[in-house]
Amino acid sequence: MTARPWSSRLLHYRRWTGERDLAHAIYGTVVGAAAMATASAHSTLGGVVVTVLVTVTVYWVAERYAQALAAAARGPGRRDRLLSVLRQGWPTVEAAHTPLAVLVLFVLATDELRTGVIVALTVSTTMLGALGHTAARRAGATRLVAVLCTAGSTVLGVAVILLKTHLH
Template identity: 55%
Template sequence: MAAEGGRSPGTEPRPPRRAGRLTQLLRWQRRDWADDHELAHAIHGTVVGAAAMAAASLHGTLGEVVVTVVVTILVYWAAERYARVLSAAAHGGQRLQHALAALRRGRPMIEAAYTPLVVLVVVYFLFEDALQTAVFAALITATLLLGGLGHLAARRAGTSRAGAIGWGAVSAALGVVVIVLKLSLH
């Protein structure tokens, strides 16, 4: 005889599946990066921000590095969104609605650049004006973020855990390239 709820006697319901630790860590960043396009924008913003940071840190102060990263991300965002707005305008009716929707969809490019910038500033002040240490900490953070975003995108696409780890590693490799570039220029 089945117990209440259709279970066999002595069996407990399974708890809901917990999100992986990596997924939980990424959720604080942005809860509504809902689709593959938004995750792609986040990856793009992280790579562009990290590359701008690596280049600006060669001869700049903390303020100059932060301004360079923010302005660079905004220029990339504006150019990409402008192209989307033009594309939306070509679709005919409801142009304003399409244009506004296109502007909203690109936010993850900007939002993803925040975390490495926060790490940069915090580490800079914790280690008493050590800009290069702060930059490397921020670049490592960007690399870990890239790995996590790649993993999350792969899991959302239905990839196996092992496959998602591989995609995360490929995404993180972009950050490693920026770190190697920074080391070679320093």
């Protein structure tokens, strides 16, 4: 078994194979970036990290809870469906890890939280573009559609960066 490159392990792209995984990863990246942008206005590095992790986890739990209720209401085989539902959607939480790792490493190296957040949000934006492109290509989209999906996903990250600059 060959080892995956560090970038693949960090970004989880190889594990996020299905359309739902990629959708959850895009969602988690946006939620994590927005939480980071707002928490950084009045918090420390530790506060930002905790806020992002708690926020994406709460979003994941809320979505899984809603899905679990729907699965339980469908009749026979509820337990199996319920367990399956609870295992889904984890990329929502995983996607927040890479920008957080960048933030922590940057701030530890430079002691610059404000700049670190901008760098981490730039990583989030780049991830969003890559995730949009990956989703489009895996769905069999043409290059033009893949570029449009890349741009659309990137716009979400740019919107978060604009939110950050507006808050400060």
